Structure formats: structure tokens, C-alpha cells
Amino acid sequence: MAGTGIDTSILHKGAHSASYFDLARSAGEGVEIVDFCIPCNPYFPTPEMFDELSRDLRNILKYYPSDSMGITKKLASVLGLHPQTVAMANGSTELITWIDHLLIKESVAIPIPTFGRWTDQPFETGKRVDMFPLQERDGFRLNLDDYVRFIRERNSRVAVICNVNNPDGNYIPRRDVIRFMDMLGDLDLVVIDESFIDFSDAEQYPSVGPDAVIRPNTVVLKSLGKNFGLHGIRFGYMLANPAIAGTIGKALPKWNLNSLAEKVVFMIQEHEEEYEDSLRLLSRDRRGMAGELSRVPGLTVFPSQGNFILVKLPTEWSGTALRDFLVANHGVYTRECGNKLGMTSQFMRLVVRPARDVDRLIDGMMDYGRQFLPRPQYDDMRGGWDSTMDDVPNNLIQYPTRRTEYTARRAANQ
Numbered sequence: 001m002a003g004t005g006i007d008t009s010i011l012h013k014g015a016h017s018a019s020y021f022d023l024a025r026s027a028g029e030g031v032e033i034v035d036f037c038i039p040c041n042p043y044f045p046t047p048e049m050f051d052e053l054s055r056d057l058r059n060i061l062k063y064y065p066s067d068s069m070g071i072t073k074k075l076a077s078v079l080g081l082h083p084q085t086v087a088m089a090n091g092s093t094e095l096i097t098w099i100d101h102l103l104i105k106e107s108v109a110i111p112i113p114t115f116g117r118w119t120d121q122p123f124e125t126g127k128r129v130d131m132f133p134l135q136e137r138d139g140f141r142l143n144l145d146d147y148v149r150f151i152r153e154r155n156s157r158v159a160v161i162c163n164v165n166n167p168d169g170n171y172i173p174r175r176d177v178i179r180f181m182d183m184l185g186d187l188d189l190v191v192i193d194e195s196f197i198d199f200s201d202a203e204q205y206p207s208v209g210p211d212a213v214i215r216p217n218t219v220v221l222k223s224l225g226k227n228f229g230l231h232g233i234r235f236g237y238m239l240a241n242p243a244i245a246g247t248i249g250k251a252l253p254k255w256n257l258n259s260l261a262e263k264v265v266f267m268i269q270e271h272e273e274e275y276e277d278s279l280r281l282l283s284r285d286r287r288g289m290a291g292e293l294s295r296v297p298g299l300t301v302f303p304s305q306g307n308f309i310l311v312k313l314p315t316e317w318s319g320t321a322l323r324d325f326l327v328a329n330h331g332v333y334t335r336e337c338g339n340k341l342g343m344t345s346q347f348m349r350l351v352v353r354p355a356r357d358v359d360r361l362i363d364g365m366m367d368y369g370r371q372f373l374p375r376p377q378y379d380d381m382r383g384g385w386d387s388t389m390d391d392v393p394n395n396l397i398q399y400p401t402r403r404t405e406y407t408a409r410r411a412a413n414q
Contacts, residue, residue, distance in 0.1 A: 003328055003329040003330065003331070004027050004031045004033075004327065004328055004329065004330075004331045005026070005027055005031065006023060006026045006027050006031070006033075006327050006328055006331075007026045008324040008327060008328050010022050010023070010026060011323060011324060011327065017037050017038075017335055020033065020035060020038065020333070023327065023333060027331070031331055032331055033327075033331050033332075033333055034331060034332050034333065034353070034357045034360055034361070035333050035351065035353075036332060036333060036334045036335070036350045036351045036353060036357075036361060037333045037334055037335040037351065038231060038351065039166070039196070039226055039306070039307050039308045039349075039351050040226065040229045040230075040231055040307075040351065041199075041226070041227060041228060041229035041278055041279075041282065041307060042229065042282070042352075042353055042354060043229070043277070043278035043281050043282060044227075044228055044229045044274065044275055044278035045228065045229060045230065045264075045271070045274075046271070046274050046278075049267065049271060049274070052267070053260070053263065053264075056263060059259075060259045060260050060263055061259070063259060064255065064259070065255060065257055065258055065259040065261070065262045066262055067254050067255060068088060068252060068253070068254060068255065068256050068257050069249075069254075071088060071257050071261065071262050071265055072086055072087070072088040072237070072249075074262075074265050074266060075088055075237060075265050075268075078265065078268050078269045081209075081239065082213070082242075084242040084245060084246065085213040085239055085240060085241065085242060085245050086237055086238070086239060086245060087237060087238050087240075087245045087246075087248040087249040087252065088235065088236070088237040088257060089235070089236060089237065089238075089248075089252055089256060089257075090234045090235065090256050090257060090258075090261075091223070091225060091234040091235060091236050092193070092195055092221050092222070092223040092225075092236035092238075093117050093236075094234075094236075094252075094256070095221060095236060095237075095238050095248065096117050096118065096121050096221070097121055098248050098251050098252065099189075099191065099219065099238075099248070100121045100122050100125055100127070101125065101251075102247055102248065102251060103158070103188065103189050103219075103244070103247070103248075104122055104127055104157075104158050104188070104189065105127075105157065105188060106127065106128065106157045106188075107127060107128035107129070107130060107154070107155070107156045107157050107158065108122050108127055108128075108129055108130065108156060108157070108158040108159070108160060109130040109131075109132060109147075109150065109151045109154060109156035109158065109159045109160065110129065110130070110131060110132065110159075110160045111131075111132045111133075111134050111142050111147060111161065111162075111165070112131045112132065112133055112134065112340075112341045112342035113134065113140070113167060113168065113337065113340045113341060113342035113343045114160075114162050114165055114166060114342075115162055115166045115193065115195070116339075116340060116341070118160050118162070118193070119131065119341055130150070130151070130154040130156045131341065131342070132146075132147055132150045132151075133342055134168070134342060136312075139168070139170070139302055139303070140165070140168035140170060140302065140310070141168075141170050142161065142165065142170065142172060144161075144172065144176055144177075144179070144180045147159075147161075147180075148180065148183050148184065151184065151187075156187075157187055157188045157189075158187060158188050158189040158190070158191065159184055159187055159189075159190050159191070160190075160191040160192075160193065161177070161180070161191075161192055161193070162193040162194075162195070162196075163177060163192060163193070163194060163197060163206075164194075164196040164197055164199065164200055164304075164305045164306040165306075166195070166196060166306065166308070166349070167308065167310050167335075167337055167340060167343070167347070167349035168302055168304070168310045169302065169303065169304025169305055169306040169308060169309060169310055170303075170304075170305070171197075171200050171202050171206070171305035173202070173203065174203055174205065174206050174207070174208055177192060177208045178208055178211050181208070181211065181212070181215060181218050182215075184217075185215070185216065185217060187217055188217065189217050189218075189219065189244075190215075190217055190218045190219070191218075191219045191220075191221065192208055192212065192218065192219070192220045192221070193220075193221045194207055194208075194209070194220055194221060194222055195221060195222065195223035195226055195236070196223075196226060196305075196306040196307065196308075198227045198279060199227075199279065199282060199283075199286075199305065199306050199307040200305040200306070201279075201283045201305070202305055207220070208220060209222075209239040212239050212240060212241075213239055213240060213241055214241065215241065216241065217244075218240065218241075219238050219239070219240045219244060220238065220239040220240070221236065221237075221238050222236055222237050222238070222239070223236040224236055224237065224264075226307075227275075228264065228268075228275070229278075230264060233258070233260050233261050233264060234258075234261070235257060235261040235264075235265075282307055282352055285352050285353065285354055285355070285358075286304060286307070286309065286352045288355060288358070289309060289350075289352055289353070289358050290303070290304070290309055292358050292359075292362055293309065293311055293350070293358075293362070295362075296362065296365055296366065296369070297314070297369070298313075298314030298315075298317075298369075299311050299312070299313065299314060299365075300312035304352075306352075307351060307352045308349050308350060308351045308352060309349070309350050309352065310337075310347060310348070310349050310350075311347070311348050311350060312346055312347050313346050313347070313348065314369070314372070315346075316372045317346070317368070317369070317372065318345065319336030319337070319338060319344075319345035319346055319347065319348055320336055320338060320345050321368075322334070322336070322348070322365070322368050323335075323336045323348075325364070325367075325368045326361070326364045326365070326368070329364065329367070330360060330361075330363065330364035330367070331360075332360055332361050332364050334348055334350060334361075335348060335349045335350070335351075336348050337349055
């Protein structure tokens with residue numbers, strides 16, 4: 001473990017990825033950890049916003065927050081939503097827990113691989129989980145018609161889709177998601193988890209939130225921590241018609257949101273432009289990072305509309321060994337997908353980061369790969385950062401051509 005001093009045994013404890021704090025405590029003095037594991041927005045908040053938070057930190061930590069209803073009303077006002085259609089919680093996982101306890105009675109259908117709480121949570125409470133396997137040969141893209149047939153065959157009472165899906169980064173066009181909701185209007189519940197949808201640039205208005213609130217059985221989930229690069233605050237919200245939103249809202253504790261979350265909610269409106277800039281920068285970096293990864297010999301790179309990219313490692317590589325090697329020798333923390341239902345440790349989900357960090361990741365991967373393939377490519381493959389990528393390597397899987405009909409989101413603002 002020469003290099004960082006990090007004890008990689010902490011990466012093998014528990015089903016979830018080790019926390020950044022666990023790694024940082026284990027690292028040697030002065031070691032910088034570059035995080036490609038936790039899907040966070042690297043450009044938001046801005047340094048100026050962090051300075052503002054720091055100046056108010058004493059009051060934030062010292063005093064009680066407003067009650068959750070007051071903070072929720074402010075968020076609804078900022079986002080232009082009706083407050084009776086919004087329930088805000090201590091992270092989207094808290095909402096998943098309450099949805100399971102209050103709205104899922106018998107069974108739930110979910111495509112896999114996906115965010116693990118959608119399978120783990122109902123399993124823990126004894127519900128039947130009908131898992132619809134996505135296929136690698138299809139790039140893990142979800143065919144909604146096939147999924148609806150599966151739901152009908154299994155008689156599932158609740159259906160979930162994640163759009164953008166984690167870990168593969170696939171995006172379903174808004175019009176298709178609306179059609180999906182309407183085809184399943186007789187179910188107990190349809191959940192559209194849009195935790196990563198802000199990172200998509202496939203359409204100008206990708207969210208179905210406005211469509212969900214006028215339907216009898218639909219919930220849309222949002223994760224503010226992921227969007228705003230503030231996982232540590234733990235805040236997210238759901239959109240639904242007033243009856244569903246009210247059912248969840250009444251179950252939530254009166255002070256379930258902390259003062260830091262309240263401060264950020266009140267800051268959002270003043271920094272909308274910076275947030276939009278962060279999404280444009282991230283889209284640029286996603287294209288550049290996909291191109292850089294595709295130059296690694298034997299690596300398969302899947303297209304993504306999230307703030308992460310799924311890759312499949314060469315056959316002789318081990319995802320677990322590569323993860324440990326990168327963190328121990330290069331201070332690069334990655335996410336191998338061996339504990340995700342529907343995947344193996346040959347897959348890695350890599351968070352989109354700026355060019356200088358990607359250079360460090362690629363150097364580490366090439367360093368690891370030399371033990372298997374001491375070919376000239378591993379020594380020569382240090383091309384410059386090129387976000388245009390006119391030459392598309394063979395191992396960069398492309399979206400279907402019909403995706404080109406969608407106008408790039410926010411293009412008018414660039």
C-alpha cells in the first residue's frame with residue numbers, strides 16, 4: 001500500500017462504499033483523495049457560496065432550523081411549485097423509506113441494475129420485489145414496453161424507474177416516461193426517481209414533475225444533495241398530487257431538516273446562474289472524460305446522461321483489485337459495481353470530474369493495466385484533453401441515432 005498509506009481493508013467492510021471520511025482518516029499526512037465514487041456536482045456550490053456558508057456557520061450550528069413545512073414552502077416558491085404537491089425530507093433515501101412503509105403494500109417492480117435502496121428497502125420490510133433485468137447487450141437501456149409487459153405478467157402493484165438510471169447513465173425521453181405513467185394509471189403507485197436528471201442535456205425540459213402532480217398515482221423523487229454537490233446536508237424532495245404528498249408529509253418529523261439545509265434552500269434563488277453554469281461545465285467534462293476513458297485498451301465505455309460514466313473492465317482485470325490499487329497507490333477512490341444486483345465487479349461507475357482529476361484516474365488505470373498487458377499503448381496513451389473528440393474509438397458505445405433529435409438542454413443560454 002505504498003503511496004497513500006490508506007488501509008484498503010476499510011473498502012471491504014459492509015455492502016455500501018466506504019465514506020470519504022473513513023478514507024481521509026486512514027490516509028497519510030498531506031494525501032489528497034480524488035473522489036470518483038460519490039456522484040457529486042464538482043462545480044457547485046461555488047467557492048463564494050462556501051465562503052458565505054462559512055461566515056454563517058456559527059448560527060447554522062447553534063440554532064434550531066425552521067420547521068420542515070416552512071422550509072418546504074420556501075423551496076416550492078423558489079422552484080415555482082405548489083407547496084401542497086411537495087414533501088421535503090432528510091435525503092431521497094428517507095423518502096424511499098416512507099414510500100415503502102406507507103404506499104407499497106404488496107409488491108414493487110424495478111429494473112436492475114439501479115439504485116440499491118429501491119430493491120433493499122422493500123426487501124427489508126417483506127415486500128415482493130419483481131426485478132426486471134436490463135441487458136448489457138442493449139447498453140442497459142430500458143425498453144418501457146417490455147417493462148410494462150413484465151409488470152402485467154407479475155401483477156406488480158407498484159412500478160419504479162430511475163431516470164437518469166444509476167449506474168448506467170441511461171436517459172428515457174420525457175414523452176416516453178409520460179406514456180409509461182399513463183399506461184400504468186391503475187397501479188397503486190408509479191415512482192419516477194429523477195435524482196440525476198438535472199445533469200442530462202438530452203432535452204430542454206426533461207423532468208415529468210409537472211405531469212406527476214396531476215395524476216392519481218405518480219410520485220417524482222429529486223435529490224438536492226446530488227444536484228447541488230452537498231451530499232453531507234442530506235436533503236431531497238418528492239412531487240405528487242396533494243393527497244400523496246400530504247400522506248408522506250404528515251409522516252415526516254416536524255424538524256426533519258437541519259439548519260444547513262435551510263440556509264442552502266434560501267441561497268438557491270440567488271445563485272441560479274452559477275448552478276446552470278455548473279451543469280454546462282459538467283456536460284463538457286462528461287464528453288471529455290468519456291473520450292479519455294475510451295483510450296484505455298480493452299475498456300468499454302457506456303454513454304451517460306448522468307454525472308457518472310459506467311465502464312466495463314478488460315476481462316483479465318478485477319474491479320475490486322483495481323479499486324484497491326487506485327486508492328492505495330494513486331489516492332483515487334472509485335466505485336466497483338460487484339454489489340449491485342444485475343452487475344458484476346467487472347463494471348465500474350466513475351463520477352464525472354474535471355480534466356486534471358481524470359488525468360490522475362487514467363494514469364492509475366494505465367499503471368494497473370501494465371501488469372496484464374505490457375503493450376506500448378499503456379506508455380503512449382497520454383493524449384491531451386480534448387472535449388470535442390472527433391475521432392470516436394471503437395470501445396465508446398454510442399446512443400441510438402434517434403437520440404440526435406433532442407435539442408441540447410440549455411443551448412440557448414450558452
